[in-house]
Amino acid sequence: MQYSAYIAHFLVLIQLLGIVAAVHAVLTVRTAQGAIAWATSLVFMPLLTLVPYLVFGRSRFDAYIEARRQANHEMHEAAAELDWRPWVEEALAARQYDGYKALKAMVGLARMPTLANNHVRLLVNGKASFDAMFEAIAQARKVILVQFFIIRDDALGQRLAQLLLERAANGVDVFLLYDGIGSHALPGRYVEHLRQGGVQVYPFSTGSGMINRFQVNFRNHRKIVVVDGVRGFVGGHNVGVEYLGEKPPLSPWRDTHLELRGPAVACLQECFAEDWYWASHTLPTLILPKAYEEAGMLCQVVPSGPADPQETCSLFFVEAINAAVERLWITTPYFVPDEAVSAALRLAVLRGVDVRILLPSRPDHKTVYAASSLYALEAVRAGIRIFRYQPGFLHQKVVLIDHDTAAVGSANLDNRSFRLNFEIMVVTVDDDFAKEVEKMLMTDFEQSVEMSLDDRRRLHRLQQLGMRVARLVSPIL
Structure with a gap:
């Protein structure tokens, strides 16, 4: 009888917590659809949804968002002292293009300029993408910035690690950032081996604190590689053999990357620097070429994230x-x-x-x-x-x-x-x-x-x- 009373009290407590969490969801979840979905499930199925809400649902960590914005501001102040942005000439040149008008809203949305005189190469599959990225990394002379959502300790991940270690041994500044949740299966020995070889490595995480440790929102899904401030890579590939189409049952894998050269590569560096600063509280090495070509296409880099003032x-x-x-x-x-x-x-x-x-x-x-x-x-x-x-x-x-x-x-x-x-x-x-x-x-x-x-x-x-x-x-x- 006493055991039944304990169960009854436990269920009442769970129901009350579910109602409190539902109110929290209504007040904090960004979209009406999300708020309704969470609130309904928390009220009617609290036993099943309280823990998932703690892990997935709290999409507005005000303290986290403010901390992230402050970190971005500090990073920009530090970068401004380097006087490294190529914005003025290329941004002015961009306005002479007919296509600039179509991107005017993107400028305000991205908080980055539309830049002229870029060259872009389409990389239509995993082999083309990793061949190009690894070839660029192997030729690096000054600095390598690498960021992926997923890095696996498989054949492809080992190739990346070996290249980064070789470049670090030759005096290149190497920075590697990976998402802590996306790369949850990455063993500690992989990271430690890189660090011992001179590669600076950090995981991207939401933050610290008892509640935040269970938070899996705010993942860093970006894939960015920049070599010597000259060649940049962006797209959908992560580092794993499945992205080369070598892992059934989803193979052959269909994905696309692009290679970017020109002033817009500075935007990729700035985007990486924001994430790196958040993870490490330090600024990575940022490089600009002395000059750019006087011809090329318009490019607009559009980074986005939960700390943005708009969606x-x-x-x-x-x-x-x-x-x-x-x-x-x-x-x-x-x-x-x-x-x-x-x-x-x-x-x-x-x-x-x-x-x-x-x-x-x-x-x-x-x-x-x-x-x-x-x-x-x-x-x-x-x-x-x-x-x-x-x-x-x-x-x-x-x-x-x-x-x-x-x-x-x-x-x-x-x-x-x-x-x-x-x-x-x-x-x-x-x-x-x-x-x-x-x-x-x-x-x-x-x-x-x-x-x-x-x-x-x-x-x-x-x-x-x-x-x-x-x-x-x-x-x-």
Whole structure:
């Protein structure tokens, strides 16, 4: 009897805590959809959702956000003393381009300038991407900045470590930043070996404190490599053999990176420096070339994160969609748009824009895939063309707008990228580069199957129910 009383008291306590947490969610979760999803589950299923809310749900750590903003401010003050920004001449030159007007909103959104005279190379798969990055690292003479969400201690991770150790042994300043959650399986011996070899290594973490230690939001999802301040790399690849297509059942892996040369590489360095300063409270070595070429394309680097004054990533997609006049092609592994992005996509179709979204046909996260599938079916009903990539898992994050604008980076079309992760995209304005991206995506579409309204009719009722349940929790995925 006494045992039953203990259970009853425990359940009452859990219910009360669930109500308190639900009120907290309503007051603090950034989106109405997320607040409703958390509050409903905390009130009606507190036993199942209290711990996940502690880990995943507290998307507004005010103290963390203020600390991050202060760290960014301190980093910028330290960098300003170096007088290293190439903003003035290249920013003025950018205004002479016709494509500059299309990026004016991005300047304010990114808090970085649109810069002229850049050169960009499209890297269409894992082999091309890592061959280019490793070749650049091997040739480094002064400094290497490396940042990935995931680094694995496998054959690819060992190749990266060996290259970094070789460069450090030759007097190169080497900085390596990895996400503490994304790289949770990375053994301590890997990091220690690098440190003993002269590589400066830090994990990116949300912060310290009893509650924060359970927090897995605010992950650093960026992938940045900069060599000697001259060559920069951004895209979707992490460091693991699966990104080379060598790990079933998701192989062959489909992903995209780009190589950037020119003044916009300084923006990549600044983005890395913000993250490095947060992790280490020190400034990495920052380098600018003495001069840049006097020709090239416009580039806009768009970093985003939860400490931004606005929801930069979500607004980036809204602005990109609204800018489209004739064509909007997007590839993303996760399609869980918020209301603003969904509305922008529907309006683009009504304007007569050719809107296509390329998604994977295989899931790597089943709940996200189920939610994504329901959003995809609703998009088809709205006139958006949805394609499922067939050969393997599709992980690339690419946007193609009309005939001249393209973007490549790390941001997915989901709530985690919109509001919880640190991301980075590089927007380019250049007809020739846009044609390269178009050619790459056309090859992808040719290897895909277009969804239709009949796909919904073929679903079993239990599948439809599962997709709707997944959609209910999609704002908190």
